[in-house]
Amino acid sequence: KAGVTQTPRYLIKTRGQQVTLSCSPISGHRSVSWYQQTPGQGLQFLFEYFSETQRNKGNFPGRFSGRQFSNSRSEMNVSTLELGDSALYLCASSLPSGSAGADTQYFGPGTRLTVL
Amino acid sequence: AQSVTQPDIHITVSEGASLELRCNYSYGATPYLFWYVQSPGQGLQLLLKYFSGDTLVQGIKGFEAEFKRSQSSFNLRKPSVHWSDAAEYFCAVGLNTGFQKLVFGTGTRLLVSP
Numbered sequence: 721k722a723g724v725t726q727t728p729r730y731l732i733k734t735r736g737q738q739v740t741l742s743c744s745p746i747s748g749h750r751s752v753s754w755y756q757q758t759p760g761q762g763l764q765f766l767f768e769y770f771s772e773t774q775r776n777k778g779n780f781p782g783r784f785s786g787r788q789f790s791n792s793r794s795e796m797n798v799s800t801l802e803l804g805d806s807a808l809y810l811c812a813s814s815l816p817s818g819s820a821g822a823d824t825q826y827f828g829p830g831t832r833l834t835v836l
Numbered sequence: 837a838q839s840v841t842q843p844d845i846h847i848t849v850s851e852g853a854s855l856e857l858r859c860n861y862s863y864g865a866t867p868y869l870f871w872y873v874q875s876p877g878q879g880l881q882l883l884l885k886y887f888s889g890d891t892l893v894q895g896i897k898g899f900e901a902e903f904k905r906s907q908s909s910f911n912l913r914k915p916s917v918h919w920s921d922a923a924e925y926f927c928a929v930g931l932n933t934g935f936q937k938l939v940f941g942t943g944t945r946l947l948v949s950p
Binding site for chain 1: 870872877878879880881882885926928930933936937938939940941942943
């Protein structure tokens with residue numbers, strides 16, 4: 721079974737621009753979560769989508785948004801980029817279950833975003 | 837609030853020596869606990885997980901972890917480290933809620949000396 725794929729793998733943008741990152745989950749997985757990884761803040765939860773609905777959102781400004789399509793693929797968008805948005809953005813997918821916290825999340829390789 | 841503490845930022849171990857990475861969590865309900873490993877420039881790979889039952893869990897690559905509720909700990913161990921184990925290791929807690937969210941520790945970077 722193919723793993724979680726993320727595109728693009730690397731991205732360079734300038735301040736003020738916007739960016740869209742894409743994530744394709746493992747086949748059959750319906751939940752997609754996004755995380756931001758930086759040296760200073762570590763791994764932080766951005767949001768989670770399940771069946772095209774955002775179920776939970778982390779403590780990030782409204783410039784960070786996402787969506788999920790009917791095939792479970794997900795995109796996240798960052799508008800008006802700031803230097804501090806430079807990070808590795810990781811996507812994870814999981815199966816649905818009755819106890820969501822217990823589901824194992826499988827991570828993609830990430831998208832490295834650099835904001836100049 | 838939920839939190840995960842990995843007190844060691846860096847650990848250096850000789851190849852062939854044993855390894856223990858520490859993890860403590862703070863969470864009011866029954867925790868779901870995970871260990872992930874990240875090689876440079878890569879995503880996170882699941883090593884093992886604890887949901888319930890036997891408190892000693894086995895994972896991939898010869899790793900194991902022991903859940904100790906009384907100490908709120910979930911330490912990762914390996915009896916003999918290989919040079920390929922050099923990477924960053926993250927402990928995480930999955931919240932017992934209706935949605936997915938992992939709270940991660942700050943990670944421990946493992947260096948393996950020859």
